[in-house]
Amino acid sequence: MATIFALSSGALPAGVAVIRLSGRQARVLVQKFCGQVPKPRNMTLLPIKTAQGEMLDKGLVSYFPAPHSFTGEDCAEFHLHGSKALISRFLAELGEQEQCRPAEAGEFARRAFANGKIDLTQAEGLADLLTAETESQRKLAMQGASGALKKLYRDWRQRLIKARAMIEAELDFAEEEEVKEAVFTQTEQDLAALHQDLQQHIAQAKTAYIMRDGLKIVIAGAPNAGKSSFINRLSGRSAALVSSKAGTTRDALEIRLIIEGIPVLVTDTAGLRQTTEQIEQMGVETACARIKEADLVLYLADMHAETSEDNMAVALPATKAEIWSIGNKLDLGVGAREKWPFQLSVETGLGWAEFMQKLQQFCREKTHRTAAILPARSRQLHLLKTAAAELDKALHSKNAGLELQAEYLRYAANALGRITGDIDVEDLLNVIFSEFCIGK
Structure with a gap:
């Protein structure tokens, strides 16, 4: 079986670049490029030369004899300066050696599995750990990667x-x-x-799904309730167009946030009302579909609007999601608490801090079992x-x-x-x- 090699650190240029080898020729290659083999599992500062003896760099080198390595095979690591030219040259030198080739994607982990160093759940956990963007994703991935x-x-x-x-x-x-x-x-x-x-x-598994893929929060309500302004304030940018004309939002606008270390997908939907306009009706249907899949529905209303038949919201579709009734435009006066338990002003930010505290608490409670071992995939x-x-x-x-x-x-x-x-x-x-x- 060929000895494989790859750049295992980040994109170049960088302060340090790590090149990893695995296979029978790992020890021979360390000897060839460095003139000596470090004591196993010890990092040693050594000159790194080409096969013809030309000086390339001076860096830390380590050697891990089988079976006490990540892959279970002889492994080695070269820590060089992260120059594009230097790394390109050294990789080319390795590729010219007999029975030595570049590694394929995931091949180190695959050899580790084949040699009994990890199982499939650990391999999946390592893959998830590498792509983790949030604290909840990291915790979930570590349950697999740790064994x-x-x-x-x-x-x-x-x-x-x-x-x-x-x-x-x-x-x-x-x-x-x-x-x-x-x-x-x-x-x-x-x-x-x-x-x-x-x-x-x-x-x-539902908790694991939320930790991995995130909570789904949908902003719903009648036209002109302030939904687009709401998602803009939540995201901290102008993610949605805001207009006084009813029915401006025709499609579902999605933004991704991280709240309490949990990925959250927030969707701004078309205003829910009866309409004969074909495109707007399609937007209402899309909104209903998103609501059915949601974990939380923020049902927004203008507490001081005069309701007309044109702007009257249709009933929410059946959903297992928790529903929060939110009254907007608190700056114009307090509404009936029994109708809108949450009241705020999207425009001025009045009551926004209290709302965000509740939202953060909701996210925390959805993943309160993070100490438990959860099925990750x-x-x-x-x-x-x-x-x-x-x-x-x-x-x-x-x-x-x-x-x-x-x-x-x-x-x-x-x-x-x-x-x-x-x-x-x-x-x-x-x-x-x-x-x-x-x-x-």
Whole structure:
């Protein structure tokens, strides 16, 4: 297998550039370019030369012999000055070496997985960590990258394998004294408890989704309620056109914010009213679609407007979102609190600080379970649901026979194994022989 190399640090030019190598030739290449190999896992200041002996730079070099490296292979790192010309030349020198080539995207992590250094949840966590833009995304990614998900899912899978092993032993080795003494009731209790753990874990997927992809907040209301001015104040810029003419907003305008370390997608929608104008009607339909998908609807109204048939807002569509009734133009006087619990002035900012405190609290409460281990990706959630469904079948198939019950447990264990990517067909036998001393 070829030795791979890549620039692992940021864009050039930079103060320092890090070039990483992984493969059998890593040690040979360090010796060739530096004249010596540093003590393993120690950074050493060394001259870095071309294969012909021309001085390129002087930098820190480190060597990580297999298997104690990120990829599980021999690895090396060169820390050079981040000059475009220098890095280009050194990469060209590496590319000319025998059995040495540039790495493909994600190839270091892929080799780490192939060599058992990380599992799929850790690989996914590392990928998410690299693209994290908010604190909530960082926290969620670290649950995978740190191995917390791997440990949880492997522990659950081991409990399923143990339960299936006891059932298989009951079927195949009933004459063994130890098997006869196995308490099958205890197995059922453990499976029921595991099923509950799985269901609770799956239920927290909504929190994980919010941490990863963000909250969806929709600003809705009648035309001329101040929705466009509202989103402009919220974003701190002129994101939407503001006009006294009703129906100016025809499409859904979206902005992305970070509130309390959580990504938030805020959508300004067309005014909700009955209209015969085709394009405006399409805007109203789009607004209703966004409202149905929202986590929070900010229903804005002009507290001092004289309602006319032309400007009368249509009813909000059915939605699971929390709805806040907000009265605008507080600078012109207080409205009825029972009608508008939130009152403010978008134009002057009166009452805005109090509103933002409530909004920040709402965002915090939506992710208050950040200490819990959460399923980070839809792939993981799908397999968790599969495992829970198969486990539920096992718990309700006692009358169908132990063979079918054991098969459902196998399906459930395989689903969890696919999350981490380490299914082993021999591990069931290992459990049987270690737990029950079969065959002695």
